[in-house]
Amino acid sequence: MAKRAIFEDVTTTDRAATTGGLIDGKRRGSRGAVKRWLVLLFVLILAIIPVGGMTRLTDSGLSITEWNLVTGTVPPMSEAAWESEFDKYRQIPEYQLQNRGMEMSEFKFIYWWEWGHRQLGRVIGAVWILGFLGLLAMRKIPPGWTGRLVVVGAGIGAQGAVGWWMVSSGLSGTMLDVASYRLATHLGGAFALLSLIAWFILSLSRSSSELISARRLSETRLMKVATVLIVLTFAQILMGALVAGIDAGRNYIDWPLMAGGITPPGMWELEPAWRNLFENDGTVQFFHRLLGYILFAVIIMAWWVGRRSANRKTAVVFVGILAMATVQMLLGVVTVMHSSPWYLAILHQFGAIILIGLTVRARHRSKYPLPQFVRT
Structure with a gap:
């Protein structure tokens, strides 16, 4: 084998391929x-x-x-x-x-x-x-x-x-x-x-050894933030299902108000009161909207925290969540204002699938960060 200078660069092609055992x-x-x-x-x-x-x-x-x-x-x-x-x-x-x-x-x-x-x-x-x-x-x-x-x-x-x-x-x-x-x-x-x-x-x-190595670099704070996002997103999906179950998305088509008010009329008219949370179309849609605002605010906070991650591949996932949440919220508003036609309702449902998927990926990447070069 030819001798090398002490400071000579060694390319990856010069290295023997590393193979694992059987x-x-x-x-x-x-x-x-x-x-x-x-x-x-x-x-x-x-x-x-x-x-x-x-x-x-x-x-x-x-x-x-x-x-x-x-x-x-x-x-x-x-x-x-x-x-x-x-x-x-x-x-x-x-x-x-x-x-x-x-x-x-x-x-x-x-x-x-x-x-x-x-x-x-x-x-x-x-x-x-x-x-x-x-x-x-x-x-x-x-x-x-x-x-x-x-x-x-x-x-x-x-x-x-x-x-x-x-x-x-x-x-x-x-x-x-x-x-x-x-x-x-x-x-x-x-x-x-x-x-x-x-x-x-x-x-x-990824291999088991890669996950074990990545776990040592996990970001606990981001894991907690991502967990909150998953829980709130899932809760919002359940609220959306309640809206669909009673066709609540086809009434109260003004936004940001509901029938000209902050809350819909007759919000608690059903007896007992808990029935309104499942059967009153105005009440169900109101809480779906309210939880959507809360979720979006939490996503902005998560983006602010996530963007400061030392791992850029982790930070970019939180940027994606904010972008998708913005699209999803606008799509929700448009769907309601058009009295929930089937094509917008299905598109809004697809948006929920993408959003929950991104939050799961954010938590996984916070727990098992992808490798990155020091220069990056």
């Missing part, structure tokens, strides 16, 4: 396989959220009045089967009090939306079961990850149960829609699953 190599491959599977689940859940939103906006959620996990996968295949399904729908309050006289073509339209929503949920469950069993059989699950993946599967299963619990609330009595708090529970579960999977994907994108 165990490390296997773990990297395993982490990659699990990550790809979780990315698929993430995309599917990302898709089912707006599909569920459209199911709600088209008043399709009560068109299928039974929950048959296996036989429900097959739609009506004959006119007699369609008539049977339509007869079941005619027995519920939504038809009798709101849609009496509906034509078969109109029923098929709402039926297909709900059927598609349920099939996508079944696909998500099947992807988890097949993927988990396959990874388990091939011993591709990294050490310490089996329990975490089981939690994801349990969450998916719980979402199916909560979905039927939600639908069943609108099948009797005088309910024209599903109970708003059950809708909020179902949507909140989807966002919680999405956030959890996003965290796992971020963790699997």
